Amino acid sequence: MKNLILIYSGGLDTSVCIPLLREEYGYDQLITVTVDMGQPRADIQQAEEKARALGTEHYTVDARREFAADYVFAAIRANGDYEGYPLSTAIGRPLIATCAARVAERLGVTAFAHGSTGKGNDQFRIEFTLRALVPEPTIIAPMRERNLTRREEVEYALAKGVPVAATAEKIWSIDENLWGRSIEGGRLEEPDYSPPEEIFQWTLPPDRCPDRPREVTVGFQNGVPVSLDGEPLEPLPLIQAAHRIAGENGVGRIDIIEDRMLGLKVRENYECPAAVLLLTAHRALEALVLTRDELAFKRLVDQKWGELAYAGLWLDPLKQALEAFIARTQERVEGEVRLRLYRGSCQVIGRHSGWALYSEALSSFDDKTFDQRETTGAVKTHGLQAQMLQALRARR
Amino acid sequence: MKNLILIYSGGLDTSVCIPLLREEYGYDQLITVTVDMGQPRADIQQAEEKARALGTEHYTVDARREFAADYVFAAIRANGDYEGYPLSTAIGRPLIATCAARVAERLGVTAFAHGSTGKGNDQFRIEFTLRALVPEPTIIAPMRERNLTRREEVEYALAKGVPVAATAEKIWSIDENLWGRSIEGGRLEEPDYSPPEEIFQWTLPPDRCPDRPREVTVGFQNGVPVSLDGEPLEPLPLIQAAHRIAGENGVGRIDIIEDRMLGLKVRENYECPAAVLLLTAHRALEALVLTRDELAFKRLVDQKWGELAYAGLWLDPLKQALEAFIARTQERVEGEVRLRLYRGSCQVIGRHSGWALYSEALSSFDDKTFDQRETTGAVKTHGLQAQMLQALRARR
């Protein structure tokens, strides 16, 4: 008897894996694990129903609180970004694999399967996490290993009694968790095709947003948001509330060209209302409390963090060292940021902090202590070596 | 007879310098130079009139074309930014000093004065440029050297017959050129004071913008914009048109905390409609044509370029080396970007280029040539050293 844990979304790819794993790989005892990261309730239920229909032992894991507190909040502290993408799916994959590894340990299973293809990023993120957490795991990626085209996949599904959704729905390929939503596929892959309004579900179109600006205040402690408009909130409800407020005002649409891990450029559309709101606020607060040198160097740290998070290297020791740097800086990222949301735009309009490196008490330095004449020397030696060089050049 | 060139804006600070330079420094022959960088026509005229009234030999230099083509366009290629500020005043100062140095050379003058105080950035930018261009110049900064307070300055002006503008106007301290407008002073210096609508002159308030989105297409060649909506334009009129289009749709307001060169944090408000529009378009096109590694490394190059430009080190050899890097990458930054402007927001909605590293011809690679199974090895070795480390940790 061979058992195996299939990371299961309920979609076509992972559903097709079920007969494949049974018939082509000989796994007769399949365990499906669906991880709730904030995708629509209906998707979770669909996964549960399909699993029942296809006869697997099924587990749904509610990882929303952990995702919010440990993954999304880590991303906020790092201003989590990769080429303009707030890393929503990217930071979700390691937690999904971690949840699968936990179920596996509990059940004594060491074989895993996932539905990722051989072209995308998710195979890297999921398999790395499994290999890092499970000693010598068996990992199967049937979609990649069978090299199936979409058409072959649908035919196989129909032949094996796997439910296939009506085609209409499947124009777009969508992935959602509470930090963001990606929409791919069809003509959207063309870099010059304007995204049609229908692809957006979380953000109102700017011309249908409320006519009055919405001001919102985000409170931070230790680098993470802890309140909205003065109301203290736990991580999960805070993200959900930020999502709602931003989405209602058309904030959060992202349209970029992104470099996949294998080197292919793809055009991506995202809806990330909570991310745009909270990251904008976080950056504004950092600008108030961190020194110029901290800000400049943290940009390098954040850029590298974003690359590692995109690659799914959540457990990489470099990421841990970067986070030690980040944690030290975030001790002072405390205070409030006020933003104005209006029909798709999101503007910072004020910020304050007990750790502001601007303050009335200190700015007195500016007026009383500061004798302007003392700057003369600094001005004279500014760019001294470049001045010397110009003198050498002039002499030639 | 001692002559000297005063870099002259026509404002209070530089006007007060005129009697100061005569009476306290003994310069009896003053030459005032006003450089037209796109500030309001009225400012230029005011400078000319005051210079006549105060009896200086006056020159107005129209540097708008040079500023647009050689300074603003260099900034676009470098995605010119310092902590969120598009560097408008910062890149203007070196050209103003250069124009002054040119007049000086023509007239055989080697002494200069400017009206900058000892707290700000402009003294660094102006004096460095003069020292780099003029052999052993004499440079006088009367405001800094006299350490005058505002009140003392006004009293001195009144005593010497220097025209002082009505106080009402002077709540805000404003600097303008064709790449941007900065508004400082009064309560605006408080980081948590919401900027009042009255400070904005170049951008419509989002709620009074046109009700329909404005789509605009920016064409690029060699890393710089060459057309708007398909119409070829020279640098100066292109920037002016971009200014108008963005401003009419409320795009271009920037509210940041900025680290001055001496280390003081200040709250700054900017209006940079052309900059926001053109830089957004430029970045989007780079994402399409540059490789992932070029994009990542160019971020470092651009960050350093922004620091040097902010510091006024326009003639620094490091800046020249960075620009050699940039120039090489910009050869392929050619194509068009489509954006949608609406009530303060500015979204990219499409882009195309003959140098796109995405293309139908090449993506056939994706479908035909690419055997998904071949990715297996890359997935297994992804994060290999981190995997090894996890194994070592597990053994402890």
Next chain:
Amino acid sequence: MKNLILIYSGGLDTSVCIPLLREEYGYDQLITVTVDMGQPRADIQQAEEKARALGTEHYTVDARREFAADYVFAAIRANGDYEGYPLSTAIGRPLIATCAARVAERLGVTAFAHGSTGKGNDQFRIEFTLRALVPEPTIIAPMRERNLTRREEVEYALAKGVPVAATAEKIWSIDENLWGRSIEGGRLEEPDYSPPEEIFQWTLPPDRCPDRPREVTVGFQNGVPVSLDGEPLEPLPLIQAAHRIAGENGVGRIDIIEDRMLGLKVRENYECPAAVLLLTAHRALEALVLTRDELAFKRLVDQKWGELAYAGLWLDPLKQALEAFIARTQERVEGEVRLRLYRGSCQVIGRHSGWALYSEALSSFDDKTFDQRETTGAVKTHGLQAQMLQALRARR
């Protein structure tokens, strides 16, 4: 009739490829190309003889001058280094592949084979170059594709009449070109095994070196060496002379742990006498003529250049952009450096340049122009934000 170009060293791996390509891949018309990069004359001859014996159409390409002038000298300008390794083999592979592609174009061949295994770096370097230069090439890597063990390989060779060298010689696996020599294999792979004296051929053991220090002067122009001890030399003879001088004084042994491209750490021993001498001199001259900021940023550029060169991405656009940066800085890397070599050590003892940012003329600045009192302001504002932060902390 199927023809193919085999990149041929004359060693066992590439010789075994000959019958393999004929029998298993069906290539009946084999063309072998051996590229002379400065490896021992005997190796070239052995390749020619074996090719004759095995019946291939053979070409030997003398690429030594091109390698010296275009590859080694590019490495010198970039202070070419990867984790302590002067990149000798790494920068040779792209040229070998380029030479093969040139022969291919001349003969109208589009299929290639090489002898690299699937564990090392060379497969990446060679295949990338071929793919970049030849439209849709066929590339075969028989060693990798057959996954042969060493034993299997030897058996196959004996069965097919491929000459196999006496085992004694083959304790160490050696690769040589005029920029360096690598020695691997056997117990040398153990990180803690002291390298035995016998592995070194190019450097005298320190205790058998001449008893008197050897002073040597290296002259540079435009970032590359142009003379030794005052005698002008072309790139190739200059490298050869530097090789001799350094080797005679025991200079050039390198013992490191290196991260291979696939993520395996390996212990490597190198002998690179010319590289150690010339790179030491180049760095010393840069320190004299480049500004502090240029030096600091060029370190990042050089580090990235080293990573790309190690990966064999000689034709990568990022490398070209980095080289544009480097070229701009090297214009002033002109002058002479004096070094003292003695029993394994290599010390700079003097340097001068017309572009020195140190000079008597300019240091008069130090004594006359410079009023020490003017530094006061710069000292007070040094670390201003950190001072503010300490004040905030004290108040808590």
Next chain:
Amino acid sequence: MKNLILIYSGGLDTSVCIPLLREEYGYDQLITVTVDMGQPRADIQQAEEKARALGTEHYTVDARREFAADYVFAAIRANGDYEGYPLSTAIGRPLIATCAARVAERLGVTAFAHGSTGKGNDQFRIEFTLRALVPEPTIIAPMRERNLTRREEVEYALAKGVPVAATAEKIWSIDENLWGRSIEGGRLEEPDYSPPEEIFQWTLPPDRCPDRPREVTVGFQNGVPVSLDGEPLEPLPLIQAAHRIAGENGVGRIDIIEDRMLGLKVRENYECPAAVLLLTAHRALEALVLTRDELAFKRLVDQKWGELAYAGLWLDPLKQALEAFIARTQERVEGEVRLRLYRGSCQVIGRHSGWALYSEALSSFDDKTFDQRETTGAVKTHGLQAQMLQALRARR
């Protein structure tokens, strides 16, 4: 009654400060503080005697253990380096200022003086530390403020009865602590003047070193050395022993061009035997235990750490954040490194660690698990975007 703490070395500059502070600044109650950082015993005693002769209240603080454990060891973990300089004096100044601040707090004094001139780095290092530790201190730098020439200084000293050392000794200006020794002045300032043997005191000339190589084993835990040749040692005696061993074998001489903080290039000679030995060992161990990505990013961190340490910004929050990064990586820097010292050269010949990312157990991966054929895909996609670009170029 005005009291003040003078940071006192016993040399001419600080001795001249005593009458200056009394007569020109009106401080009648002077407290001198000499900090023992490992300089020669005689220097400490001379300071004590001169202080007695000049009638100050004197304190000698033995800071050697603290310097070794908290400053030197922090530098080792960061591979502490600035342009080739192991930062010996640079990291000593903040501790000297800290010791002075501690004495000040104990005695209730808030005024300080130091003997640094206005051209060098020490004024920045000392004053920043005092300003960061003492609320609103008074800081006097008489040498800088009086802008004295050397000749004026000596005349003043003779007039005031301050002992002036015989001129012969004063050809060179020397600074020493247990991490290094700097020698400046006279013809040594000429970049092309070969350093004469007489300036070296801590390292034997290579031709008078022992004729047999000295092998030495350095043991590390948590990123710092804890044993020599297997013998556990506390930080201070370990540094002293390393100093002796390296110095006896001619290891530790450094000759560089260095960029001072104000932008002047200076030629510097250092003797740092312990630093060269221990830093070489530390780097070799990091190469064995840190991942490739950790090594590459830590280079940036170390470079920035070196810049901050050189600038004396020991208490800067960015330095603290960098050290949090470093600390995380150093947890695994544990093991032993073997080096061979011989007549001025210092070669690593072996290393081992329980955290090695190379190990027999894991390299079995290399042989058994690893199917070479699986690398094919990674090789094909290596430099994919550069391949695409070449294809686009070929088509033009």
